[in-house]
Amino acid sequence: MTGVAGGAGHAALEQIVREEAGLVLAALVASCGDLDLAEEAFQDAVETALERWPRDGVPQRPAAWLTTAARRRAIDRLRHGAMRSGKSAALRASELARLAAREDEPDPEQAAVPDERLRLIFTCCHPALAPEARVALTLRTLGGLSTAAVARSFLVSEVTMAKRLERAKQKIRDAQIPYRVPAPDAWAERIRSVLAVVYLIFNEGYTATGSSDADRRALCAEAIRLAGILAALLPDEGEVHALSALVLLHDARSDARVGDDGSLVPLDEQDRARWRHAELGAGLAALQRAAHCPGRGPYQVQAAIAAAHATAPSGAETPWRAIAALYAELEAIHPSPVVRVNRAVAESRASGARAGLALLEPLALDARLHARLAAYQPYHAARADLLRQAGRRDEAREAYARAIELCRDESERRFLERRRAESRANGSSGPARHR
Amino acid sequence: MQYALLFYTTETFDSLPPAERQEWLAQMIAWRKSLAEAGVLRGALRLAPSATATSVRRDGDEVLFTDGPFAETKEILAGFILLDCADLDAALAWAGRCPISRIGTVEVRPEHPEGPMREPGVS
Numbered sequence: 363m364t365g366v367a368g369g370a371g372h373a374a375l376e377q378i379v380r381e382e383a384g385l386v387l388a389a390l391v392a393s394c395g396d397l398d399l400a401e402e403a404f405q406d407a408v409e410t411a412l413e414r415w416p417r418d419g420v421p422q423r424p425a426a427w428l429t430t431a432a433r434r435r436a437i438d439r440l441r442h443g444a445m446r447s448g449k450s451a452a453l454r455a456s457e458l459a460r461l462a463a464r465e466d467e468p469d470p471e472q473a474a475v476p477d478e479r480l481r482l483i484f485t486c487c488h489p490a491l492a493p494e495a496r497v498a499l500t501l502r503t504l505g506g507l508s509t510a511a512v513a514r515s516f517l518v519s520e521v522t523m524a525k526r527l528e529r530a531k532q533k534i535r536d537a538q539i540p541y542r543v544p545a546p547d548a549w550a551e552r553i554r555s556v557l558a559v560v561y562l563i564f565n566e567g568y569t570a571t572g573s574s575d576a577d578r579r580a581l582c583a584e585a586i587r588l589a590g591i592l593a594a595l596l597p598d599e600g601e602v603h604a605l606s607a608l609v610l611l612h613d614a615r616s617d618a619r620v621g622d623d624g625s626l627v628p629l630d631e632q633d634r635a636r637w638r639h640a641e642l643g644a645g646l647a648a649l650q651r652a653a654h655c656p657g658r659g660p661y662q663v664q665a666a667i668a669a670a671h672a673t674a675p676s677g678a679e680t681p682w683r684a685i686a687a688l689y690a691e692l693e694a695i696h697p698s699p700v701v702r703v704n705r706a707v708a709e710s711r712a713s714g715a716r717a718g719l720a721l722l723e724p725l726a727l728d729a730r731l732h733a734r735l736a737a738y739q740p741y742h743a744a745r746a747d748l749l750r751q752a753g754r755r756d757e758a759r760e761a762y763a764r765a766i767e768l769c770r771d772e773s774e775r776r777f778l779e780r781r782r783a784e785s786r787a788n789g790s791s792g793p794a795r796h797r
Numbered sequence: 798m799q800y801a802l803l804f805y806t807t808e809t810f811d812s813l814p815p816a817e818r819q820e821w822l823a824q825m826i827a828w829r830k831s832l833a834e835a836g837v838l839r840g841a842l843r844l845a846p847s848a849t850a851t852s853v854r855r856d857g858d859e860v861l862f863t864d865g866p867f868a869e870t871k872e873i874l875a876g877f878i879l880l881d882c883a884d885l886d887a888a889l890a891w892a893g894r895c896p897i898s899r900i901g902t903v904e905v906r907p908e909h910p911e912g913p914m915r916e917p918g919v920s
Binding site for chain 1: 798883884885886889890905907909910
């Protein structure tokens with residue numbers, strides 16, 4: 363084997379393996395049609411690699427090396443019936459034939475590994491799977507994370523996560539969820555599910571702010587990587603570029619988002635010197651690419667909002683009127699109390715507390731929303747601040763009480779209690795928070 | 798591979814005004830026809846209202862009959878069809894076009910991976 367001289371540390375080798383995992387697994391699944399078998403064979407190949415590479419050097423094409431080694435192991439396993447999951451003789455024979463057909467290729471270690479990741483990601487994000495299973499499968503297969511790492515990221519035990527993955531793989535197999543890029547008539551729904559999975563992965567990481575949350579914060583980087591892979595595979599899909607932009611723009615600000623005392627810092631009060639400008643630039647470039655694709659979807663509008671914040675010269679110069687208009691556009695696509703609350707806060711910054719309250723009031727009148735709204739903390743927090751600014755002190759105090767009662771974040775509770783105390787003293791100081 | 802499409806509805810269909818019922822029936826017939834034309838239809842049964850159901854259980858030697866369906870739920874099993882499809886996506890696509898998916902729920906279930914039950918040793 364020609365290759366880089368040995369000496370790369372174990373961690374570096376594992377990193378190489380993880381980078382290639384999605385590509386290799388997808389190629390294996392495509393050639394044998396069985397995710398479980400592909401995973402087992404891939405693990406075998408990884409073990410061999412970690413044993414040999416330090417001695418022989420890392421091959422020039424690690425993905426091709428791993429794919430070839432794993433394919434051989436899959437053939438071995440099929441021949442000897444050594445699979446975790448039971449399988450009929452006929453099925454084994456057909457998978458064997460498919461795999462063996464690839465073995466005769468001249469020097470398979472030099473051949474390019476076909477990029478089958480798109481098929482695999484559509485399978486992992488299939489709407490017939492439970493949302494949490496989609497996320498776990500995507501991280502496990504495309505992201506190359508170990509089951510233990512996925513479990514830690516989602517704060518569940520490894521046993522629970524292993525069961526969740528097993529159930530999902532069993533459904534893929536037994537219900538015959540195909541490894542296929544969906545047909546045009548199903549495309550819109552299916553791509554939505556893929557994007558939602560990547561965004562969910564990002565948000566899991568983004569909401570983890572504690573210093574002990576390193577595993578969860580790594581999910582942000584993983585989501586950015588997945589969005590980048592998708593954008594490369596689907597260059598004409600505007601919403602994919604938009605999602606890529608959105609996660610980059612958010613992530614670029616993650617250092618400035620948490621104060622020294624661990625409390626969350628609102629966007630327009632963040633120290634802009636602590637934003638990662640290269641990442642912001644990459645996000646804005648991705649948004650440009652999205653804008654050049656036909657159609658405009660919810661991720662593009664959300665990325666445009668993030669970009670409006672990112673490009674404002676200072677917090678005080680945030681273009682609130684434009685942001686409020688973007689939220690109105692987002693609400694037209696996806697009406698929800700969450701979007702309405704954000705829109706109301708942006709509107710209040712553009713045109714005053716009364717304009718914001720005018721947008722919040724219809725929510726309280728909608729009987730279908732009563733239960734949801736009663737438990738939705740940001741609504742009460744935003745309403746309390748707007749009422750305080752409008753000088754409606756009694757109502758403000760009531761709303762603060764409700765917001766504090768529902769608050770799960772200690773630093774935000776302190777912030778709200780301070781504001782409640784101020785609203786007892788006098789009218790208005792400081793605007794509502796916006797994140 | 799065979800998939801069962803199980804139709805769950807609240808028994809409102811029989812109480813629909815005749816005109817709506819006609820309209821709905823026409824759609825159902827058109828859907829059935831498209832299944833037959835595609836060559837995927839393997840069987841179907843439209844069931845009488847759940848008031849006609851009898852549930853049977855055996856406790857030791859005693860056979861117990863109960864008037865009514867197995868579970869008293871708002872949505873009841875109104876019928877089912879059997880389809881032969883290449884994969885779940887194909888079965889889900891048919892289910893999505895089924896008129897019942899607008900008024901009730903269509904549950905899509907694949908056949909057991911081991912096929913029908915057989916005597917041990919017989920293949």
